[in-house]
Amino acid sequence: MPHDTYTYDVLIIGAGGAGLRAAIEAANGGASVGLICKSLLGKAHTVMAEGGMAAAMGHNDDRDNWRVHFADTMRGGQYVNNWRMAEIHAKEAPDRVRELEAWGAVLDRTTDGRINQRNFGGHRYPRLAHVGDRTGLELIRTLQDHTIYLGVTVHMEHTVVDLVLDDGRAAGALAYDRERGRFHAFAAKAVILATGGIGRAYKITSNSWEGTGDGHALAYRAGAELIDMEFVQFHPTGMVWPPSVQGLLVTEGVRGEGGILKNSEGRRFMFDDIPDNYKPQTASDPEEGWRYVTGDKSARRPPELLTRDHVARCITHEVKAGRGSPHGGVFLDIAWIREKMPNAEEHIKRKLPSMYHQFKQLADLDITREPMEIGPTTHYIMGGVRVDGDTQMSAVPGLFAAGECASGINGANRLGGNSLSDLIVFGKRAGEFAAAWAREHAAPRLNQAALDRLEQAALEPFERGAEGENPYMVQQDLQETMQALVGIVRTESEMREALERLDGYKARASRVGATGHREYHAGWHTALDLRNLLTVSEAIARSALERQESRGGHFREDFPEKRAELGTVNVMVKQDTGGAMQVSRIPIPPMPDGLKQVIEEQKS
Amino acid sequence: MIPEATFKIWRTHPGGGGTFQSFRTKVSEGMVVLDVVHRIQAEQAPDLAVRWNCKAGKCGSCSAEINGNPRLMCMTRLSELNLWEPVTVEPMRTFPPIKDLVTDVSWNFRVKKGIAKFAPRPADAPDGTWRMAQRDIDRVQEFRKCIECFLCQDVCHVLRDHAKHEEFIGPRVLTYAAALEMHPLDTADRIPAMKAQHGIGYCNITKCCTKVCPEHIRITDNAIIPLKERVVSRYYDPVTRLLRVFKS
Numbered sequence: 001m002p003h004d005t006y007t008y009d010v011l012i013i014g015a016g017g018a019g020l021r022a023a024i025e026a027a028n029g030g031a032s033v034g035l036i037c038k039s040l041l042g043k044a045h046t047v048m049a050e051g052g053m054a055a056a057m058g059h060n061d062d063r064d065n066w067r068v069h070f071a072d073t074m075r076g077g078q079y080v081n082n083w084r085m086a087e088i089h090a091k092e093a094p095d096r097v098r099e100l101e102a103w104g105a106v107l108d109r110t111t112d113g114r115i116n117q118r119n120f121g122g123h124r125y126p127r128l129a130h131v132g133d134r135t136g137l138e139l140i141r142t143l144q145d146h147t148i149y150l151g152v153t154v155h156m157e158h159t160v161v162d163l164v165l166d167d168g169r170a171a172g173a174l175a176y177d178r179e180r181g182r183f184h185a186f187a188a189k190a191v192i193l194a195t196g197g198i199g200r201a202y203k204i205t206s207n208s209w210e211g212t213g214d215g216h217a218l219a220y221r222a223g224a225e226l227i228d229m230e231f232v233q234f235h236p237t238g239m240v241w242p243p244s245v246q247g248l249l250v251t252e253g254v255r256g257e258g259g260i261l262k263n264s265e266g267r268r269f270m271f272d273d274i275p276d277n278y279k280p281q282t283a284s285d286p287e288e289g290w291r292y293v294t295g296d297k298s299a300r301r302p303p304e305l306l307t308r309d310h311v312a313r314c315i316t317h318e319v320k321a322g323r324g325s326p327h328g329g330v331f332l333d334i335a336w337i338r339e340k341m342p343n344a345e346e347h348i349k350r351k352l353p354s355m356y357h358q359f360k361q362l363a364d365l366d367i368t369r370e371p372m373e374i375g376p377t378t379h380y381i382m383g384g385v386r387v388d389g390d391t392q393m394s395a396v397p398g399l400f401a402a403g404e405c406a407s408g409i410n411g412a413n414r415l416g417g418n419s420l421s422d423l424i425v426f427g428k429r430a431g432e433f434a435a436a437w438a439r440e441h442a443a444p445r446l447n448q449a450a451l452d453r454l455e456q457a458a459l460e461p462f463e464r465g466a467e468g469e470n471p472y473m474v475q476q477d478l479q480e481t482m483q484a485l486v487g488i489v490r491t492e493s494e495m496r497e498a499l500e501r502l503d504g505y506k507a508r509a510s511r512v513g514a515t516g517h518r519e520y521h522a523g524w525h526t527a528l529d530l531r532n533l534l535t536v537s538e539a540i541a542r543s544a545l546e547r548q549e550s551r552g553g554h555f556r557e558d559f560p561e562k563r564a565e566l567g568t569v570n571v572m573v574k575q576d577t578g579g580a581m582q583v584s585r586i587p588i589p590p591m592p593d594g595l596k597q598v599i600e601e602q603k604s
Numbered sequence: 605m606i607p608e609a610t611f612k613i614w615r616t617h618p619g620g621g622g623t624f625q626s627f628r629t630k631v632s633e634g635m636v637v638l639d640v641v642h643r644i645q646a647e648q649a650p651d652l653a654v655r656w657n658c659k660a661g662k663c664g665s666c667s668a669e670i671n672g673n674p675r676l677m678c679m680t681r682l683s684e685l686n687l688w689e690p691v692t693v694e695p696m697r698t699f700p701p702i703k704d705l706v707t708d709v710s711w712n713f714r715v716k717k718g719i720a721k722f723a724p725r726p727a728d729a730p731d732g733t734w735r736m737a738q739r740d741i742d743r744v745q746e747f748r749k750c751i752e753c754f755l756c757q758d759v760c761h762v763l764r765d766h767a768k769h770e771e772f773i774g775p776r777v778l779t780y781a782a783a784l785e786m787h788p789l790d791t792a793d794r795i796p797a798m799k800a801q802h803g804i805g806y807c808n809i810t811k812c813c814t815k816v817c818p819e820h821i822r823i824t825d826n827a828i829i830p831l832k833e834r835v836v837s838r839y840y841d842p843v844t845r846l847l848r849v850f851k852s
Contacts, residue, residue: 039663040709043665047751048658106741116738134749136662242634245636249660357661362636362681470646520704521651522650526650
């Protein structure tokens, strides 16, 4: 059947930080821009980012510069990062942050009136530009309020079913709108994926319903490559109680402001396990740690601010050893700073207002007086679409990716604060190069027959109706499997078991049903999400099997050590001609001597 | 807490209009209203429409009227409600219905575009940056906490009871305008438009908007009244009027 068709130079899928930043750049580059988002504008997951965006501006410590930021990012990523992306990110983040101020962002200030920067895990100096603990809201609102004056067409509450190609090149997408459940074709010379993460593949996650790996799966089905999918970040501090908010994020900013981790015996266990390569930078006792968070430049950071992968594993270890809190986590205590400062209560409320309200309202707990109970939560995927570091274009000509759904900058583990800056640095680049690509290429043709097939397939759940399986149950089973078998601690036998179960869910997903009308139909939407969730889950499990070592966010109980020969490769998955998932290892290109030298000089 | 409770949820009909549908469902400690809606969706009514995202009070998607009170469903704990009586959950009534608990809030996005955009003064430093004191941005930061849940628009009687959507932009968009007007770097003048197009005079400061704001922004006191004062001193202050007469 004929579809109404929207035609743009650049089509952007996703309206979080990366998508909006790409839209601004593409529109400024003269392209006509269409922006599709699953929710209302300004509600994307970026809004939940709390701590800040990392940019080596050196406002709070003038020893900071791009070289230190680059070295920190590579060390955090255990050196399997795309070094070119890490370099570009460290160099360009300051300009991207400053330009937000020109667009109306109101970031917290230093005493001399510049942008204030805070400490965060894995960052050597105070580096995160922030607004209290609602930096993501500030970022998305600034970009949103700038975009609405640029003539970008926003298609809210539209979900992309699949990308369409023309002779191997990106040509657009088929999407449906939630309000009416109708299908719309989008033709574009260039397509940018900015769809965020995959957290909904797990049971305990900080991600909203939108994090179903759409961009990862759309790109994969279109023939692009995914790399580093084994690297999933489990954020060490998610809420564990009450059950309905399990997984909800507790910002790392709590630890940046002096929050400490304790087990049920009251022991500050993070001091017991400090990795060798971080020892020179880590405080030797609680007193030094406190001096660090209060701005003493001669002090080293407390072990609570080690990288997220390490802190999450230490917490898991305490809980497994029987030293956890009543609801299966450990204690995060910011109230203790009352001993140290007279106005602690007011200070906590001013620095961490959302956290104060979140615990007060959802858990009946006053964080200025009592410790919080926290535990790891699925937060972020380092893996994603393999892109060119400079242009963000994937292996499919005309298909770009930016932000969490792209891969490279973070390697095996992302540092907190490097995500918001990633969004604006690479969102900008994707927009710029997509607009340039659109200028140089003729409009592609949309294949009507292919669009019809996609629409028919998307409507199949209604044909099965009430006879079909409940999509929510398949989703729940998948989430439980990934949580239990491909989580923080992994072994080969469990992951093989997970892959077998995923096969079963695939069969069940092909039998799910939906009844009633198509308008704003959550059940039908969940049925369509399953395909993407299954693809990313399989990619994670297969990549994790392939990497027989422990590195960053990926921990193998059966291979607990790092292996040098795996430090020079990325694991890649790609769909073969028969539709099966192929796994391979690809060598990381050698780093230029200049960058090697930067890493060496920052090792002390 | 009692193990089961009854929720009366508004269901729209395909041909227009709607009715409450009762659902009996299990409840447990710590649950919020949005959890209940999700449980009903997963177990009893898969086509039940609800808009939500973050489930943490940060995105402002799940606005609804719970027992008649405008609230975020994700931040309303069951322990605050009397579960011995049925709990009603209905959509925001100021906006056109789409389906069940979902309403068409696109008007808010359209109206916002009518506010003149941010226009900063030239940079203070050669590197293109500005200097601002924290105390000078505290108020603007209060406004910028807004999560655009539109609950203030929902309760504003100018919109809800008098449907002045074409003449009045409502508390949310007034707060957006106030954030720009009070931004230390901004140079644009939105005061004439406040009076002429945006209908600031319609607000008679009943503070309903402030009461429902989940971010506790003092919308009336800190945003709307100062804007009203600027309009008054520009157009109605006797001394200024006299000066204007002399100038012309």
